[in-house]
Amino acid sequence: MALAALVAACGPVEQPSGARPATKVFRYAMDQAPTTLDPVQGANIYANFVIVNAYDTLYSYKYLARPYELKPNLAADFPTIAPDGLVYTFRLKKGVRFIDDPAFPAGRGREVVAEDLIYSIKRQFDPRNQPQGAWLWQGRIAGLEEWKAAGSDYDQPVSGLRALDSHTLEIRLLRPYPQLVATLAQGFAAVVPREAVDKYGKGLGVRPVGSGPFKLVSYDTARVVMERNPNFRQEPVDLAYEGYDPATQAFSGVEAIQGRSPPFVDRLEFNFINEPSASWTSFTKGDEIQYTVLPIEQVERVLASKRPVTLRPEYADKYHIYAGLEAGFIFTAFNMDFPDFGYNPDPERERRNKALRCAIIKGYDWQGRNESWYNGLGQVFPGVIVPASPEFDPDLSLASVSRDVAGARQLLRDNGWTPRNLPKLVYGTTAGTTERLNFEQFRAWMGDIGFPREKVVQKTYANFGDISRAWKRNQLPLVAKGWGLDYPDAENTLQLFYGPNGSPGSNDANWENPEFDRLYDEAAVMQPSDERTRLYRRMNQLVIDDCVAITGLSRTRIYLWHKDVIAVPDREILGGFWLKYADVVPAKPAGLTSRAAKGT
Amino acid sequence: MSAVALPEIPPARARGESLWRKAARKFARDRLGMVALGVVLAYFVAAVGVWLGWWAMGWPDLTGTKWEAVSGTHWFGTNIIGQDIFDRAIYSTATAFEVGLIVALVATAIGAILGGFAGFFAGTWIDEVLVWLMGVLDAIPFYLFVAAVAYALTDNPWAMHVAMISTFWVGTGRLIRGEVIKLRGMEYVEAAHSIGVPEVVIIFRHILPNTSHILLVQASVMFVGAIKAEVILSFLGLGIKDGMSWGLMIDESTKEVLAGFYNNFLAASLLMFGLVMAFNAVADALQDALDPRKVG
Numbered sequence: 001m002a003l004a005a006l007v008a009a010c011g012p013v014e015q016p017s018g019a020r021p022a023t024k025v026f027r028y029a030m031d032q033a034p035t036t037l038d039p040v041q042g043a044n045i046y047a048n049f050v051i052v053n054a055y056d057t058l059y060s061y062k063y064l065a066r067p068y069e070l071k072p073n074l075a076a077d078f079p080t081i082a083p084d085g086l087v088y089t090f091r092l093k094k095g096v097r098f099i100d101d102p103a104f105p106a107g108r109g110r111e112v113v114a115e116d117l118i119y120s121i122k123r124q125f126d127p128r129n130q131p132q133g134a135w136l137w138q139g140r141i142a143g144l145e146e147w148k149a150a151g152s153d154y155d156q157p158v159s160g161l162r163a164l165d166s167h168t169l170e171i172r173l174l175r176p177y178p179q180l181v182a183t184l185a186q187g188f189a190a191v192v193p194r195e196a197v198d199k200y201g202k203g204l205g206v207r208p209v210g211s212g213p214f215k216l217v218s219y220d221t222a223r224v225v226m227e228r229n230p231n232f233r234q235e236p237v238d239l240a241y242e243g244y245d246p247a248t249q250a251f252s253g254v255e256a257i258q259g260r261s262p263p264f265v266d267r268l269e270f271n272f273i274n275e276p277s278a279s280w281t282s283f284t285k286g287d288e289i290q291y292t293v294l295p296i297e298q299v300e301r302v303l304a305s306k307r308p309v310t311l312r313p314e315y316a317d318k319y320h321i322y323a324g325l326e327a328g329f330i331f332t333a334f335n336m337d338f339p340d341f342g343y344n345p346d347p348e349r350e351r352r353n354k355a356l357r358c359a360i361i362k363g364y365d366w367q368g369r370n371e372s373w374y375n376g377l378g379q380v381f382p383g384v385i386v387p388a389s390p391e392f393d394p395d396l397s398l399a400s401v402s403r404d405v406a407g408a409r410q411l412l413r414d415n416g417w418t419p420r421n422l423p424k425l426v427y428g429t430t431a432g433t434t435e436r437l438n439f440e441q442f443r444a445w446m447g448d449i450g451f452p453r454e455k456v457v458q459k460t461y462a463n464f465g466d467i468s469r470a471w472k473r474n475q476l477p478l479v480a481k482g483w484g485l486d487y488p489d490a491e492n493t494l495q496l497f498y499g500p501n502g503s504p505g506s507n508d509a510n511w512e513n514p515e516f517d518r519l520y521d522e523a524a525v526m527q528p529s530d531e532r533t534r535l536y537r538r539m540n541q542l543v544i545d546d547c548v549a550i551t552g553l554s555r556t557r558i559y560l561w562h563k564d565v566i567a568v569p570d571r572e573i574l575g576g577f578w579l580k581y582a583d584v585v586p587a588k589p590a591g592l593t594s595r596a597a598k599g600t
Numbered sequence: 601m602s603a604v605a606l607p608e609i610p611p612a613r614a615r616g617e618s619l620w621r622k623a624a625r626k627f628a629r630d631r632l633g634m635v636a637l638g639v640v641l642a643y644f645v646a647a648v649g650v651w652l653g654w655w656a657m658g659w660p661d662l663t664g665t666k667w668e669a670v671s672g673t674h675w676f677g678t679n680i681i682g683q684d685i686f687d688r689a690i691y692s693t694a695t696a697f698e699v700g701l702i703v704a705l706v707a708t709a710i711g712a713i714l715g716g717f718a719g720f721f722a723g724t725w726i727d728e729v730l731v732w733l734m735g736v737l738d739a740i741p742f743y744l745f746v747a748a749v750a751y752a753l754t755d756n757p758w759a760m761h762v763a764m765i766s767t768f769w770v771g772t773g774r775l776i777r778g779e780v781i782k783l784r785g786m787e788y789v790e791a792a793h794s795i796g797v798p799e800v801v802i803i804f805r806h807i808l809p810n811t812s813h814i815l816l817v818q819a820s821v822m823f824v825g826a827i828k829a830e831v832i833l834s835f836l837g838l839g840i841k842d843g844m845s846w847g848l849m850i851d852e853s854t855k856e857v858l859a860g861f862y863n864n865f866l867a868a869s870l871l872m873f874g875l876v877m878a879f880n881a882v883a884d885a886l887q888d889a890l891d892p893r894k895v896g
Binding site for chain 2: 275276277280295297298299300301368371372373431432433434436437440441443444445447453457458459460
């Protein structure tokens with residue numbers, strides 16, 4: 001017995017061979033929950049983060065390369081493109097299988113083939129799916145519109161989508177589309193098996209069946225849990241190919257994944273925490289979540305300096321940090337379908353409406369918003385070409401983002417607007433303290449230019465999904481939202497104002513400007529060039545001149561993550577693709593470390 | 601001749617002193633109660649000033665910069681968007697009184713009427729239905745009920761009031777029912793019956809006035825309860841829709857205290873604490889003063 005006690009006291013100093021390794025879990029956090037996981041409706045970043053981990057896309061982005069670079073994902077390589085730029089031929093990797101699921105015969109996932117991609121793109125043109133990604137290929141891929149008009153019969157072919165063999169796909173375009181490959185790196189283009197749609201129907205929104213690095217375990221409004229797809233293809237990481245820059249990225253410990261095949265964690269959790277303070281508490285109190293965006297109220301306490309962004313020593317000991325300007329922006333669009341602000345059968349009223357919109361823009365205090373909510377770290381810029389776009393014009397006049405209360409009042413007076421005849425401004429927000437204060441700030445600014453308090457009203461929605469539906473259904477006169485670039489090209493923000501993309505498409509403003517649309521069509525077929533940049537900037541000026549949106553500000557994102565997580569997080573263009581590269585240093589069993597340290 | 605001392609006759613006023621007068625005298629002797637009443641009156645004056653538009657009208661305005669410290673310009677500092685916290689706190693006093701008064705008055709009235717009917721018709725189907733209704737409402741958790749009402753009355757500024765009134769009257773109803781069951785067997789009620797006074801008149805003219813001491817205490821308790829509930833509901837996003845309240849200020853402060861800025865939290869919490877404590881003390885003093893066993 002004494003011997004037994006002695007043995008127990010010494011204990012094992014290392015795991016016996018064959019012992020099961022500790023489960024590696026990465027607990028990620030986002031501020032909103034996705035409303036669906038079906039790629040056909042995955043219109044926001046929250047859905048996309050999960051979708052690209054459950055499904056495969058033909059292309060994705062290199063993990064570490066900045067500026068962002070596309071790379072083949074499910075595709076074997078980059079497409080061959082016909083000289084006229086109208087025919088793209090893609091080859092798919094062989095041996096890639098969907099996860100095992102009852103939707104397949106005998107429950108065993110079958111191989112992904114070219115027809116699956118064709119089927120997935122067709123789904124975006126089937127009105128029964130209430131698709132939200134059709135704008136990516138509308139008027140671009142030959143035959144899709146006709147297929148839709150003929151009733152969206154999946155057994156009927158589309159002339160522009162052809163499987164040359166089981167692993168070769170041909171896409172024929174109506175006109176050159178330089179961004180086509182980038183669109184195939186979107187969650188909207190995730191490859192969905194027809195068997196799963198046939199079996200689950202709308203249930204696919206809560207039960208993804210893909211070939212991605214993870215498969216879903218559970219999904220609710222608080223959390224998505226995924227586990228490693230054991231059959232995910234073996235593709236060892238080549239850090240040099242992924243764009244690794246030791247000078248700026250070595251701190252993350254990412255060298256440890258060199259030569260290993262992702263995914264590296266056994267379990268991936270998305271925790272949806274709406275309140276930044278709650279997220280911060282979960283992050284700092286232990287391992288409840290291992291990643292967070294730095295809440296604005298913690299900036300002074302956590303940062304040693306803002307320019308450059310550095311952590312105080314007590315936080316630097318525990319966490320990694322990354323700060324950078326977002327590849328996107330926040331803005332508020334006027335919904336031109338509302339005759340109080342936008343298009344009106346009476347031309348005189350329409351002229352006055354424009355003056356009203358311009359006055360509201362003049363009354364908006366971007367610098368005030370930047371100081372209040374972003375500690376002055378954001379970048380205010382005019383128009384809709386964001387600083388992260390290659391086509392951004394740093395020399396553009398800042399007049400449209402400079403507050404001019406006297407000018408706004410004068411404009412209203414000159415155009416016959418009085419407190420009595422000003423229309424009601426309905427400002428939609430999700431429910432929450434920040435959103436309410438945002439509204440109060442907006443109401444105060446509008447009060448400064450002459451809006452009576454009772455004419456600026458807040459309409460709240462329970463969550464992002466609800467307000468998003470209201471935007472898509474054309475129910476709100478003011479659309480205050482953020483947009484993250486899907487790909488590094490200003491076309492991606494300019495399309496937010498392209499006439500044919502009106503609701504329920506991405507043009508929430510429902511703005512239709514013939515010159516803008518003509519320039520957009522012209523630029524859409526052009527490869528990157530000075531001439532295309534010139535057209536983009538002209539379009540940007542039209543948005544500014546027509547006072548169609550209060551825009552804009554790019555926020556500085558500050559991410560923190562625990563030091564036991566090996567990763568270079570990104571929320572921008574790379575999106576959720578980086579999560580398969582995240583690794584976690586497993587915690588050593590209690591007692592093992594101390595004894596090992598003592599050399600026992 | 602000798603003078604005969606006549607016995608001193610007490611003033612008729614003292615002999616016939618009403619219960620209310622005795623209660624008022626007793627209340628006036630309660631020092632804590634009087635101090636608390638003074639505090640409540642001070643809050644009330646602040647609320648009246650807001651209703652009349654004399655002060656705190658600038659509560660939504662951006663009069664400063666982010667998180668300004670206490671100063672001569674901003675007595676309690678400013679919040680994250682530069683609004684004056686003092687103005688918001690004072691404006692919230694009016695919100696508290698508004699909610700407290702409306703809920704207390706309407707819920708007390710409903711409780712009195714329905715409780716009165718249930719008591720007067722005790723043992724009949726009317727009583728059974730009303731007691732069943734009270735039981736049902738009591739069985740629903742309050743905050744779930746409020747959430748359901750708030751959802752059903754989306755964007756309606758009265759959703760919170762409706763939810764509170766719908767549940768708060770039940771306690772009063774039960775008390776009044778019990779009291780009326782006691783009163784309906786009294787001789788004066790039987791006399792009214794015998795001379796043919798209609799039942800409704802008996803209830804409203806002869807019985808309910810005799811429950812007024814209960815109603816007064818219940819109303820004061822409900823007033824405090826409504827203020828506390830409003831703060832909690834506003835904090836949860838189910839309360840005040842367009843306006844300002846201490847609950848919303850505390851909600852705002854959840855972010856600010858993490859940044860080391862406590863002004864919103866302290867202003868709202870202390871003002872609410874002061875009013876609730878003072879009104880509780882007033883309610884206690886009222887209860888003591890109106891207790892028939894003590895007053896009689």
